[in-house]
Amino acid sequence: MSQGNAKNHNGPSGGLGAGPGAAANGERGYLAGGLTGLGLLAFAFLPLLLNAFAQNSAPYWLDVINTVGLYTILALSLNVILGFAGMFHMGHAAFFAIGAYSTAILNLDYGWSIMATMPVAAVAAGVVALVLAWPIIHLRGDYLLIVTIGIVEIVRIALTNNVFGLTGGSNGLVGIARPSVFGFRIVQPQHFFYFIWAVVALTLLLFHWLENSRFGRALKFIKEDTIAAENMGVNTSRYKLMAFVVGAAWAGLAGTIFACRMRTISPESFVFSESVLLFTIVILGGKGNQKGVLLGSFLVMGLPEFFRGFEDKRLLVFGAALVVMMIFRPQGLLPSKPSRYKLPEGWDDRLPGPGSPGPPTPGQKP
Amino acid sequence: MQILSLSSVTKTFGGLVAVAGVSCGVDRGAVVGLIGPNGAGKTTVFNLITGSIKPDDGHIFFSGHSIKGLRPHRIVALGIARTFQTIRLFQGLSALENVLSGCHCRMRSGLIASLLRLPGQRREERLVIDRAMGELEFVGLAGLWRATAGSLPYGDQRRLEIARALATEPKLLILDEPAGGMNEQETLELRELIGSIRKRGITVLLIEHDMGFVMSVCDRVLVMENGILIAQGTPQEIQTNPKVIEAYLGLDDDD
Numbered sequence A: 001m002s003q004g005n006a007k008n009h010n011g012p013s014g015g016l017g018a019g020p021g022a023a024a025n026g027e028r029g030y031l032a033g034g035l036t037g038l039g040l041l042a043f044a045f046l047p048l049l050l051n052a053f054a055q056n057s058a059p060y061w062l063d064v065i066n067t068v069g070l071y072t073i074l075a076l077s078l079n080v081i082l083g084f085a086g087m088f089h090m091g092h093a094a095f096f097a098i099g100a101y102s103t104a105i106l107n108l109d110y111g112w113s114i115m116a117t118m119p120v121a122a123v124a125a126g127v128v129a130l131v132l133a134w135p136i137i138h139l140r141g142d143y144l145l146i147v148t149i150g151i152v153e154i155v156r157i158a159l160t161n162n163v164f165g166l167t168g169g170s171n172g173l174v175g176i177a178r179p180s181v182f183g184f185r186i187v188q189p190q191h192f193f194y195f196i197w198a199v200v201a202l203t204l205l206l207f208h209w210l211e212n213s214r215f216g217r218a219l220k221f222i223k224e225d226t227i228a229a230e231n232m233g234v235n236t237s238r239y240k241l242m243a244f245v246v247g248a249a250w251a252g253l254a255g256t257i258f259a260c261r262m263r264t265i266s267p268e269s270f271v272f273s274e275s276v277l278l279f280t281i282v283i284l285g286g287k288g289n290q291k292g293v294l295l296g297s298f299l300v301m302g303l304p305e306f307f308r309g310f311e312d313k314r315l316l317v318f319g320a321a322l323v324v325m326m327i328f329r330p331q332g333l334l335p336s337k338p339s340r341y342k343l344p345e346g347w348d349d350r351l352p353g354p355g356s357p358g359p360p361t362p363g364q365k366p
Numbered sequence B: 001m002q003i004l005s006l007s008s009v010t011k012t013f014g015g016l017v018a019v020a021g022v023s024c025g026v027d028r029g030a031v032v033g034l035i036g037p038n039g040a041g042k043t044t045v046f047n048l049i050t051g052s053i054k055p056d057d058g059h060i061f062f063s064g065h066s067i068k069g070l071r072p073h074r075i076v077a078l079g080i081a082r083t084f085q086t087i088r089l090f091q092g093l094s095a096l097e098n099v100l101s102g103c104h105c106r107m108r109s110g111l112i113a114s115l116l117r118l119p120g121q122r123r124e125e126r127l128v129i130d131r132a133m134g135e136l137e138f139v140g141l142a143g144l145w146r147a148t149a150g151s152l153p154y155g156d157q158r159r160l161e162i163a164r165a166l167a168t169e170p171k172l173l174i175l176d177e178p179a180g181g182m183n184e185q186e187t188l189e190l191r192e193l194i195g196s197i198r199k200r201g202i203t204v205l206l207i208e209h210d211m212g213f214v215m216s217v218c219d220r221v222l223v224m225e226n227g228i229l230i231a232q233g234t235p236q237e238i239q240t241n242p243k244v245i246e247a248y249l250g251l252d253d254d255d
């Protein structure tokens, strides 16, 4: 081992490793953790709180929160493609639609229970994504964007034209059943509240694990520099394709929830503007950062509900806010943070210098 | 025994013949230098070996396999790793994560194991972080494992790129101007580092403009000019080769 090299970085680079403030960070961490816990607890009782304090409008607000939840699931699935892997995909509504229609068709025509259709919806969306993305996955940024826009249109037109006589044309499909989970039938908004937000929590957890794994790192390398990733041994086209399929499959699963919540679906629900909305949520919240995506869903899907009175000016304000955001904070409200790693036993003692090195220097990219 | 051999490898860009029928070999365990004036086609040869570009003609063999036309990640898996002439680290990621990118091809955890954080996946993560830290320590950067690659001084970035390449467990390491932009002290340390890499049994092929460095580090030297391999031999032979002196050393005033 070349011990001679180990001494070098006490010189010009010394300042990079050491930094104060670790203790203060810890206290802030506890405080933030406590507040988050309280917030989560309050959120868990939201249906009760709404019923107690806003009886008349409770179902309405629960519906709003449920919509936010559904879009959070969708946006988190898009985040795998757009945020983790950095692929500009603006056709996500297509996979959402395939999931919703799979559920509706299996339920209405074949009498499957809703929960049984869920995995099929996910697989159907994933398979379609695989087939459609195969030839286009190598396309870069703007080109990919345009082709994915084409995908939503193709799917929407296919649905409207009643492909295979299964999709009900522009009227869509009516009378989809309600789901039942472990024998409990999910009917009312407060039922859907727990159902949807449980799926949100599950999604957050699974994709957090995914992000901090060999798979997620490969996507991160691809996003940072595809050529370097390929040259370090990452099968870049395979990983891009897999990210696409995973994101699409999860959108398909969200489609199941949508179908059984609405009970009626039609091509109108899956138009291009839905894709744009999802894209906006991820970019606004901070692509790659799941908390950012959650925040983005609340802002994009929830906040406008407070300004119902303004109706026509609502979109104007929303558009203006987006423009301002993109000028002053193009990385999104909560930009993605470097992953944390815990060193295996023994490394802390082996490292040069007293204690462990300070916080990382944030990577500034212009 | 040759670990790498090229036979009549040719690459043209439009009308420009960047590499013209180059045939050469690299002995297992050796440190081989590839030199030549700017634009001679050296980096193009590296890109051909690593699969970044495909040859128009000729054959490339590595450890007995034909690697012509394979995609770069396959070639890495077979045991060739590289660094870039202009540093190509993942600038926004930590030094550790950069090295972990090299470990990727020696790992097995797939999508499901990652999504569900299965026990085998967690075990593999621990092992691989340990190994990545080992490579950082090997190049003398262990203490900076958390620093963002882009924030490191130039010389450290060059060494981090080497650590990242070593993490792929290569049999052949290809370095494109590793001393480029380094000061004298750093160049000296790099020479030591290449010695340690060779002791690990890894064959090294490097491009370098610093003649003193090449002549002191390499067992053999290949010389290119205008896409043609004009000479090869030991450093002594190259230094006294009249063709080389005329074509290269005479023109180069760095030396």
Ligand SMILES: Nc1ncnc2c1ncn2[C@@H]1O[C@H](COP(=O)(O)OP(=O)(O)OP(=O)(O)O)[C@@H](O)[C@H]1O
Residues within 6 Å of the ligand: B013, B016, B018, B036, B037, B038, B039, B040, B041, B042, B043, B044, B045, B085
């Ligand atoms: N991708 C490319 N497209 C077009 N021309 C290229 C490409 N890559 C290299 N060239 C040309 O091929 C020739 C050889 O370039 P190469 O980079 O291999 O030279 P080099 O020996 O590495 O030079 P240097 O010492 O300056 O790095 C140059 O004329 C260069 O302009």
Ligand SMILES: [Mg+2]
Residues within 6 Å of the ligand: B042, B043, B044, B085
């Ligand atoms: Mg070059």
